[in-house]
Amino acid sequence: MDKLTLYIGNKNYSSWSFRPWIAMEAAGIPFEEVLTPFDFEAGNPRFKEFSPTGRVPALHHGDVRVWESLSIIEYVAELYPEAGLWPKDRAKRAAARSVSMEMLSGFRAIRNACPMNIRRPKGKIALVDGVMADVLRIETIFRELREQSGGPFLFGSFSAADAMFAPVVNRFDVYDLVTSGDTLSYMAAVKAHPAWRKWEEAARAEPWIVPHDEV
């Protein structure tokens, strides 16, 4: 099989890169990563060399080009069905895709106000309208799915849905947004996953500062 190459941005800040990366890493799917640091001042011109949208992430597989975080996860889930990226049960798989789409297409308030920032020291910020509504909906998703599955992850074992919400776990943590024991226990499980730890260690070692993501 041709090798998979995942093009990503800075590990400290690139929430969309983090999603397919942690999905593939946690599932044990072999891939090569190519990290191109953000250059927002210049409009990130290098991203256009490997991504049709000029955004990260993008996946190359032989002649195949895949972009958009969730499409990349779907592509590798098809390539490696035995990796179990989505739940086996159709109804659960539908729920996993539904919450993943909620993440992809929504939660703009929290995404805009609270950029992912892995190494940010924990501390509250003044919250704009809509952030707490997003937090409450996401906490409901976490609580209901873990009640149904028994945890520790949303569908029992780590799945594509956990990957889609991984950057939210960082946001909840570093902006000190949640207090519920349920949510904190889910966050602890995600942060203890070896794939999270590997990404976090690399993010902490990065030299780049992106001022507009430092809230």
Ligand SMILES: N[C@@H](CCC(=O)N[C@@H](CS)C(=O)NCC(=O)O)C(=O)O
């Ligand atoms: N919906 C896209 C979002 C991709 C995206 O916005 N990526 C950001 C980095 S996390 C980016 O490349 N920004 C660079 C730019 O807009 O110039 C996905 O899910 O992959």
